[in-house]
Amino acid sequence: MAENILHLERLTMQFGGVTAVNDLTMDVYKDEIVALIGPNGAGKTTVFNCITGVYEPTNGSVSFCGKTIVSNRPQGKMKKLYTGEYRGEDLKIISPTPDKITKLGIARTFQNIRLFKTMTVFENVLVAKHMRARQNFLSATFRLNFKEEQRMREESLALLEEQGLLQYKDEIASNLPYGLQRRLEISRALATEPKLLMLDEPAAGMNPQETQELADFIVQIKDKYNLTVLMIEHHMDLVMKISERIYVLDFGKLIAHGTPEEVQKNQRVIDAYLGVAEDA
Amino acid sequence: MNVMNMERNGLNNKSTFSAVSEFIAKNKIGFLLIIVLYSALFILEKMMPPSSMLFVVLKKGAIYALVAVSMNLLNGFTGLFSLGQAGFMLIGSYTYAIFTIPVEDRAAVYQYFDGGIIRFTVPVFIALIMAGVAAGIFAFFIGLPVLRLKSDYLAIATLGFAEIIRAIFQWNKLGPITNGSNLLKKFPSFSSVLFPFTVAGISIALIVLLINSSYGRAFKAIRDDEIAAEAMGINLAKHKLLSFVISSFFAGVGGALLAMYQTTVQASAFKAAMTYEILLIVVIGGVGSITGSVISSFLFIACSEWWLRFLDSETYIGSFKVPLLASGFRKVVFSVVIMVIVLFYNQGIMGTREFSSEGIARFFSRIASRNRKEGA
Amino acid sequence: MEFINKNLPYILAGISLGGQYALISIGYTMVYGILRLINFAHGDIFMFAGFAMVYLAASTPLYVSIPLVIIITVILGFLIERIAYKPLRSAPRMSVMISAIGVSYLLQNLAWYFTSGLAKQYPKIPWISGSITIGSATTPIVTIITPILTVLLVIILVMLIKYTKIGMAMRAVSKDFETSQIMGININSVISFTFIIGSFLAAISSILYFTSYSTVTPVAGAMPGLRAFVAAVFGGIGSIPGAVVGGLIIGMCENITKGLGWTTFSDAFTFALLIIILVAKPTGLFGEKTTEKV
Structure with missing residues (x-):
């Protein structure tokens, strides 16, 4: 398999008693386009913020090109509040500011454009x-x-x-x-x-025509600048068209991952998106 | 790495030279204006009596222009709402005074403290730089903890630090250095208006160069959106601290000039009200406009020292007493004007625009082309 | 017992001063809670109330002038908000703060103009100006009245916020400005009401404060105002019990530093305390933490 660019190891982000991301492990390999999808409030942007140093995750670690760049374990008040599995004291605490992460080669965009x-x-x-x-x-x-x-x-x-x-x-x-x-x-x-480009809902607010153009654009820049792309997106046609692999989050938990075809057929994904009918 | 950079550039003197000459060529009108300004000042001084109010305004205006621009660097360009300017001016003026009072006069100045403990003087020019450096060093240590705070909390914390600095400088135990709460005097001052104009002019030019450099862009990025700036690899802590230290450096130099202008210094004068005054100058000129700050400094000083002085004295026209005029009315008028600007013209005089030589050239060419059209 | 007798006046004076700060600081904390604005003019509203009393008491009996002072101060607070802050509701926070500094500057200069910068003698108010003897210690009556009045007013205020409709609206607005606007709360009347309460308490506090300090000057509001703000931050901005506890602590500290002969440093000490809190625990004793959404 290709070189591992991004690896999340059992990442958990808890705000007070609310768990926004729950024990997420995922990988992104070189030259891939990977999509992170899920219903609103599933914790997708929180994952981005943990990777880019905006938030300090409660537990778990992030590695970039084989090197651990973010890592944390529950401390202080969080020790009591933390509901996940406790991973002991061996985890080193690495908590760089976002600029350090950008310097390593991870660039991102924002859901609500921040120019x-x-x-x-x-x-x-x-x-x-x-x-x-x-x-x-x-x-x-x-x-x-x-x-x-x-x-x-x-x-x-x-x-x-x-x-x-x-x-x-x-x-x-x-x-x-x-x-x-x-x-x-x-x-x-x-x-x-950057080596890794992270796009947070790049197609938000675009019509089908513009979304189509955006899809071509992403593929084009990926090839041109030798990038690996991780994106959050709601437009399913865009996701299915250009991403090689998809991770699906629901209530902060990973419920499925795989190729677009696999994910499309996955019953848990369908339930998460449509809601489970009472008598189904 | 930077040393290497400089060396490499040093070896390439030719290209440096060509860059400089290109820069001058591009700003021809600007340079011309500066030369005209300085010659005009020189001639004015030869022709008018030195006691003229005009010189008071020019001297004090130049000093306030520097301090206002230094505050604008922080508040207008980096988006850090700091209210510590008076404190850094105090450090600057004390540093200057302490190191320039002639040795033979120290016994008289430090009469309660045995002539003080500092028994040497440094040249004026070096003392001015020391004033800036001292303010910068204080700013560095103050900035480390407080620059993490957001907008209004930062404002109140820097205001607090300015007050703490004022108390420390008045502390009797430090008397051998600061002369406690007594005046410092007898240090060298200036008589020609060209002196403050030159020092303030060079300082402001340096600030402008910084703002137009890559670092200036980074500051503006932080002002516009901290989170995005950080995501673009800008180290917030480092850049905020840099802006804070540089701003304080120039506030310190401005403080030293103010000391020279006043010929005496006393810590109790550097109150929060002084910072407010400078802040209001910045607001009137336009937050984020250097030329705005400069223009508004001169206007502000001209009004408060000269043009609006009549408001403070009771006046009779014949036997009719002009109503309202009495001591303190000038400041009331002032504050009303300021409120009107804040509420209705919140862009100030210049907004974020700058008054540039290119702008002047464009303005004249526009008039010329309009005339041509009308002629046709 | 000897120790208590000797120090009781200081302790009582500290508590009393703290109570006066607490009343001012409630005005800061409530305005900040709702508008996220440090109302720099609040200390000057307090000063204004002092002067209003000086002038009114000279021409009217106290039972008229005291209510009148309170009413005028409340009107002033209301007008300041309407004229200087309301037009800037959608402006950047820095503009509103500059406007607040401008109002403070204006009030101080107006006061200077009308009084020629001279300190004015505060009128004696019969029920609170005298002295009282407890045990072997003699203390001004005001030091006894202040804490009682403070506690009473705070209880009424807390009840108001907890149980009335406008109180509920205030809590909603301070939690989420935009949403409460969408939910049909009249933001402007809530904000005005906040300023009215703040000014009312500042007026009461000014009567107590100037009775114990006996003179009013144009800058008399600046430092008490800042100290009260520090008290509000100390207690956790937005929290009324926090403001009271903060006020008491700041008042006690001030009297202790002055008692130890560190008068030059009493302000510096207050600010040092502020900076330590801001850096170590910006949310204060009772404040809530907020996170910015990215």
Whole structure:
């Protein structure tokens, strides 16, 4: 099998007494497109937030390219509240901030688009280049980094051109139409030079035509930038069309995983989506 | 890594030079304006009596412009609502004063503390930088714990720190260094308006360069959306601290200039009210506009020191006593104006726009083209 | 017994001051709970009530001037909210806070203008200005009345919030602003009501406070206001019992630091306490934790 890119090991996220993600183990392999689906409130975005360091999971670990990047066990008050299986004290506590995770090569988009609203399209992409630039605030202030700056600008322009956003480069990001804002958010994520791209409902609010285009777009950038893609999505046609494997969550628990065909036939998945009829 | 970077750039002097000349060429009008401004100041000083109110406004306005811009860097560009500016100005002005009072005058200044314990002086220029560095160091240690706080909690915590700093500097036990709650005086000051203009001008130019650099973009990203900025690999703690320290550095330099302008320093003057005043200048100018802050500083000082002074004195026209005019009325008018701006013109004078040489050129070319059209 | 007799006046004074802070701090905590706004002008409303008393008592008998002071202060609080905060309801939080600072600046400057910056003597109020002797210790009556009145008012307020319709609306709004708006709660009247209660308590507190301090100045509200805010944070912002406990602790601490001869540091100490709480436990003693949704 291909190289393991992302591995979640028995990940649990508990907010007070509410378990949002419950003992989830999953894998994403290189060059795959994997979808994470489930009814509203199933804990999908919480999984994203645990992987990217926004939340500190209550228990379990996340590995990226074979290296453990996030790991935790119940501590303090959580010790009492934790309802899951206790895994002992051997688990090391690794809890990096989101920027560290991005630097490792995981980029993400957000369910409710989070662009830098007052900045231009160009600047939005340029900001993402800041992290990898070789400079400090003095060299930047005194323009000693001008070669670095020039490289960042050229790369950003090239990226915008590839994404068909070049003509909007000086527009204020929040003035773009919705579909382009989504596209800009993905471009901005690409600018961080990720290995793994995580998309949170990229097709939200799109019509079938736009969704269709988005599907092609995702496949296209995946090949072009050598990416592995993990996405949360509700549009089933999109999911079934481009993802190689699907994980299904319900109430924070993994209820099924497999190829699109397998998942489609799975009775538990059908029940979760349609609700179990009383007399069925 | 950065040292290497600089070395490599140093070797490439030719391209550095060409970049600089290109930069100058691009901002021709701007540079021209600066030269015109400084020559005008120079000539003004030769022609007008030095006691003219104009010079008071220019000197104090330049100092407040620097402090307001430094606050804008934090509040307007990084989105950190800090109210600690007066505290950092205090550190700057004390650092400057302590290290520049001539040795022979120390016995008189520190009369209750045996002439103090510091028995040397440093040149003015170095003392100005020390003032900034001292404020920056304090900011670093204050920033470490408080910058994790959000908006209004950050505001109240920084306000609190400014008050704590004020109390510490007035503490009698530190008298040999700070002269306790007594005045510091007899340190070198300036007489020409060109001095504050040069120091403040260079400082503001540096802030502008920073804001237009990659770091400035990162600051703005944090202001727009912290979570997205973090997801783009921007280390929030590091960048917030950087902005806080740099802002405080320049507030410290501004404090030192203020000390020079006033010729005396006393910790009790650096109250929260001073921070509020600077905040209001920033708001009037437009949160997120450097030129706005500069313009509004001069306007603010001109109004409070000069143009609106008449509001404070009872006036008779013939035997008719002009109503309302009395001590304190100026500040009432002021606060009403500020409330009107906050409520109805919350963009301030400039909003987030900047007054640039390109903008001026564009403005004139637009007028020219309109005239041409009308002529045709 | 000797120790208690010697220190009783200090302890009582601390409790009394704490009670006065508690009454102010309820205004902060309720406004913050609903609008997420530090009402910087609250301390100046308190100061305004002090001056209103000075001027009214000079021309009217106390049984008229006291209710009048309370009514005027309540109207002022109501108007400030309507004029300076309501138009900014959808503006960024920073703008509202700047507006609050502006109002505070305006009130202080107005007070300065009308009084020429001079301290004014606060009128003597017969029932609370005198002294009383307990055991061998003599203490002003106000130090006994304040805690009793504070507890009484807080009980009434808690009942109001728990059992009346407007109280329920207030709780709903502070839990979730948008949803309660959708559910048909009149946000504006709830907010106005909050400011009215806050100003009412500030007026009561000002009568007690200035009776014990005897003079009013234009900046007299600034520090008590900030201390009361610290008390609100200490107790956990949004929580009324928290504000009371916080007020008592801050009041006691202030009297202790002053008693030890650290007067220069009494404000610094208050702020140091604030910063420690904010950094170590931002939710205070009784506050609730909120998480931002991503």
